[in-house]
Amino acid sequence: MTILVTGTAGFIGSHVVQRLLDRGDRVVGLDSLNDYYDVALKQARLARFIDHPRYTHVHADLADRGAIEDVFTRHSPRRVVNLAAQAGVRYAAENPHIYVASNVTGFLHVLEGCRQHGVEHLVYASTSSVYGANTAMPFTEHEAAEHPLTLYAATKKANEQMAHAYAHLYGIPCTGLRFFTVYGPWGRPDMALFLFTRAILADEPIRVFNHGRHKRSFTYVDDIVEGVIRTLDRIPGKDPAWRGEAPDPASSGVAPYRLYNIGNEQPVELLRYIEVLEQCLGRKARMEMLPLQPGDVPDTEADISDLIADVGYSPMVPVEEGVARFVAWYRDYYQP
Incomplete structure (x- = not known):
């Protein structure tokens, strides 16, 4: 089938x-190649598959309405995976407008493209950051998450609500995936593992x-991808158990809509994460200890019982x- 994937020059995409x-799928990939971080890294990611006979690349910005309409009209994707977004929790303090333009x-x-062209399933990236001020652990999709602490999280929460509205109004099956602290080869240079490795x-x-x-539910990128693929192949329907009470936040009841956490069930303390990195690099880190940053939450822990029950999968890479795989890639790519 033909699948539209946005953010194909990105880490997860x-x-x-x-x-x-x-x-064996045909993929139409879309990316704007913006300069939020090293464009050369994005181009290197693309170079791994851009010449594949079943891949078609479109250079466009999600905020360009005409360009997105054209993509849907020209390629008629059967399913869509929306991973393009302005990433980074802290960058929003400097450039809030770009978050709304891209993410909302x-x-x-x-x-709208899915609505106008009869797409059978939209899977889109959300984030564990939507849990915001929630403190009950582990985080579960079945509890309300109404108090995001950053603009980035607020835009992703808006995505979940917009998707539910479109699922209800137009019958578009939508699945949102709340990713928990993704890391691995080809990662983003603004994320902790990348920054720590370079500095050490x-x-x-x-x-x-x-x-x-x-503590964070650090989740290896291959585990995230497996979750994306399995949920893409499971098209949600309305919740048959709903009997008219307040709908479950994770599964609605009035719309073909679903939310899943994808994260490692075993949260790891940041100091342990750094210790593992030191062992892989064979060097000790010099640490500047600082207080918690505004907008950061003290801990994240993913409840993935629904993911396991519905698609038979849970993240497995410790x-x-x-971290060892990331370090091997980093040494090969950058030749430090």
């Missing part, structure tokens, strides 16, 4: 495209927020293995 091509207006253009190899200090005491 490039991995998803490779998996879809490997299993751009997502509206994707929803250069014998520079690393900034360790919350004194390294917070940080010891995942």
